[in-house]
Amino acid sequence: xxxxxxxxxxxxxxxxxxxxxxxxxxxxxxxxxxxxxxxxxxxxxxxxxxxxxxxxxxxxxxxxxxxxxxxxxxxxxxxxxxxxxxxxxxxxxxxxxxxxxxxxxxxxxxxxxxxxx
Amino acid sequence: xxxxxxxxxxxxxxxxxxxxxxxxxxxxxxxxxxxxxxxxxxxxxxxxxxxxxxxxxxxxxxxxxxxxxxxxxxxxxxxxxxxxxxxxxxxxxxxxxxxxxxxxxxxx
Numbered sequence: 001x002x003x004x005x006x007x008x009x010x011x012x013x014x015x016x017x018x019x020x021x022x023x024x025x026x027x028x029x030x031x032x033x034x035x036x037x038x039x040x041x042x043x044x045x046x047x048x049x050x051x052x053x054x055x056x057x058x059x060x061x062x063x064x065x066x067x068x069x070x071x072x073x074x075x076x077x078x079x080x081x082x083x084x085x086x087x088x089x090x091x092x093x094x095x096x097x098x099x100x101x102x103x104x105x106x107x108x109x110x111x112x113x114x115x116x117x
Numbered sequence: 118x119x120x121x122x123x124x125x126x127x128x129x130x131x132x133x134x135x136x137x138x139x140x141x142x143x144x145x146x147x148x149x150x151x152x153x154x155x156x157x158x159x160x161x162x163x164x165x166x167x168x169x170x171x172x173x174x175x176x177x178x179x180x181x182x183x184x185x186x187x188x189x190x191x192x193x194x195x196x197x198x199x200x201x202x203x204x205x206x207x208x209x210x211x212x213x214x215x216x217x218x219x220x221x222x223x224x225x
């Protein structure tokens with residue numbers, strides 16, 4: 001009963017370092033998403049993938065890249081981390097595609113807490 | 118762009134009712150969701166409402182939707198300490214937008 005699994009759960013980086021957050025879902029969902037959560041700002045969409053092989057920018061894509069490796073996996077990469085990217089990152093998935101007007105319920109991972117010094 | 122707004126904090130006594138409010142700006146929104154986040158965890162779906170409904174009730178939860186005012190509320194009856202969490206309003210119709218979250222504190 002894994003659902004959406006994110007790794008790592010915690011990471012500390014120095015400014016300028018790079019890292020990749022991994023996400024995998026076992027529900028055969030079409031769409032996957034990366035959000036960041038900051039105090040007082042809720043969740044903001046970074047990138048999403050409506051289906052395998054496609055990715056699109058969300059509200060706050062600058063400084064990030066993504067890869068939809070296959071239907072199960074969607075990774076988020078920080079090429080040169082900055083202190084402004086200190087946040088909690090959530091991966092989510094949904095059965096319906098984001099372009100299907102109604103995505104249906106989003107299923108979330110437990111989050112990855114990233115600190116950039 | 119379109120937005121979803123909610124107040125950041127709410128404190129109630131155990132046994133009271135809690136009402137968490139949310140406003141949205143996208144008039145074409147059709148599916149509005151409430152999620153709950155417990156400390157250190159991801160978000161879990163509580164309930165959702167479709168725009169052709171004014172009210173939806175599920176055990177202790179009541180969702181009210183006023184489309185004219187673009188206002189959504191979540192009422193939790195007989196609030197318990199286990200209901201302490203952050204509650205997010207979300208518009209998953211178009212832009213996949215979440216509100217900032219309302220931190221509900223339940224005092225014994």
